[in-house]
Amino acid sequence: MVSKQTLTLLKYAMWVLTGLILILAISSWYQNQSTEQLAGRALNAQERGETPRQFFEAQRVAQGFTALASTHVIFTTPSGKRITRMILFGGPDYDKERYWGYCFTGREEQNKAEGKRGKQLYDGKFFFSKGEVEAQKKRPPSNTDLIGIMRSDDLVQQQKDNLPDSDFDIFKGDETCYLMSNINLPVGLDDDGDTLNNQLERTIGSNPQSEDSDGDTISDAVEVFLMKTSPLSVDSDLDGLRDNIEDVNQNGSIELKDTNPNNPDSDHDGLCDGDGYGGRCPEGVTSPVRGEDLNQNGIVDEGETDPRKADTDANGVDDRDQRWHELQTQPLGNRPYTGNDHYPL
Ligand SMILES: [Ca+2]
Numbered sequence: 332m333v334s335k336q337t338l339t340l341l342k343y344a345m346w347v348l349t350g351l352i353l354i355l356a357i358s359s360w361y362q363n364q365s366t367e368q369l370a371g372r373a374l375n376a377q378e379r380g381e382t383p384r385q386f387f388e389a390q391r392v393a394q395g396f397t398a399l400a401s402t403h404v405i406f407t408t409p410s411g412k413r414i415t416r417m418i419l420f421g422g423p424d425y426d427k428e429r430y431w432g433y434c435f436t437g438r439e440e441q442n443k444a445e446g447k448r449g450k451q452l453y454d455g456k457f458f459f460s461k462g463e464v465e466a467q468k469k470r471p472p473s474n475t476d477l478i479g480i481m482r483s484d485d486l487v488q489q490q491k492d493n494l495p496d497s498d499f500d501i502f503k504g505d506e507t508c509y510l511m512s513n514i515n516l517p518v519g520l521d522d523d524g525d526t527l528n529n530q531l532e533r534t535i536g537s538n539p540q541s542e543d544s545d546g547d548t549i550s551d552a553v554e555v556f557l558m559k560t561s562p563l564s565v566d567s568d569l570d571g572l573r574d575n576i577e578d579v580n581q582n583g584s585i586e587l588k589d590t591n592p593n594n595p596d597s598d599h600d601g602l603c604d605g606d607g608y609g610g611r612c613p614e615g616v617t618s619p620v621r622g623e624d625l626n627q628n629g630i631v632d633e634g635e636t637d638p639r640k641a642d643t644d645a646n647g648v649d650d651r652d653q654r655w656h657e658l659q660t661q662p663l664g665n666r667p668y669t670g671n672d673h674y675p676l
């Protein structure tokens with residue numbers, strides 16, 4: 332059921348939108364359609380050039396929902412729940428995209444009746460993604476009131492300076508807001524506190540009630556936002572080495588002590604980083620040549636080669652070629668080399 336208060340706010344929303352829509356630059360879908368393609372059948376609202384609408388009550392916001400691109404979205408934030416804009420709208424990757432919105436005070440109609448304009452008329456909270464702020468900074472100057480609001484708003488300067496803003500970048504609950512985005516946006520609360528909101532977790536398939544869904548000691552957020560590894564697999568590149576052994580300090584960059592958790596052969600020598608039995612190892616599972624870190628502990632032990640160096644002993648021959656050569660000239664496990672063993676150079 333839609334509450335009376337929400338209906339009142341929706342009424343404000345509808346006429347505020349008629350003004351706000353002037354500054355939207357995201358109707359490319361419709362503009363790109365050829366009229367011939369649309370002939371001979373009934374046109375839906377989007378094809379007629381009307382922007383579709385979505386409404387979400389607080390309960391749906393708590394669970395999470397997808398705000399569709401180029402759609403007027405009205406939502407109410409759940410009572411007593413504080414959440415940052417960044418988390419509510421899907422995190423840093425989505426912040427690079429273009430979305431913006433406005434949270435109503437309920438005073439807009441009265442303000443308009445009193446002849447107020449600009450920031451005095453729209454005295455609620457505007458919010459913008461970093462991508463939208465960048466796009467707005469590139470817009471040519473305009474005398475339009477609404478653009479004036481956005482341009483003169485302190486938020487633009489603060490986001491320019493990368494400063495957090497408690498008023499504008501935190502949603503405090505019981506706020507009814509308008510949202511417009513140029514992409515489908517996962518919106519929701521963050522039940523497990525890992526900074527991936529519930530809807531983003533649902534989309535990815537991670538557990539919204541666990542901050543480390545795959546139990547590899549790396550949080551879902553670090554895997555998704557920083558390391559770009561799978562929050563659903565302890566060994567994202569299937570090379571036999573766990574993600575937390577590959578990127579030791581879990582910072583998403585491959586340093587001297589690290590192997591690449593997203594590449595099964597970090598040093599490009601043809602040998603797998605781990606034991607060589609992983610699904611993405613270059614040598615087949617039937618090959619007598621295995622990988623580099625055979626006991627998968629992140630340390631170069633006796634009898635192993637270094638998965639960070641293509642030529643571990645610096646003798647001028649890469650590890651894989653050297654390993655094959657050694658197998659030709661010495662007993663192979665519990666049987667001698669027969670000459671039938673392939674030596675693929
Ligand atoms: Ca979460």
Ligand SMILES: [Ca+2]
Pocket residue numbers: 543544545546547548549550551554562
């Ligand atoms: Ca994890």
Ligand SMILES: [Ca+2]
Pocket residue numbers: 566567568569570571572573574577592
């Ligand atoms: Ca791995």
Ligand SMILES: [Ca+2]
Pocket residue numbers: 596597598599600601602603604623637638
């Ligand atoms: Ca290697």
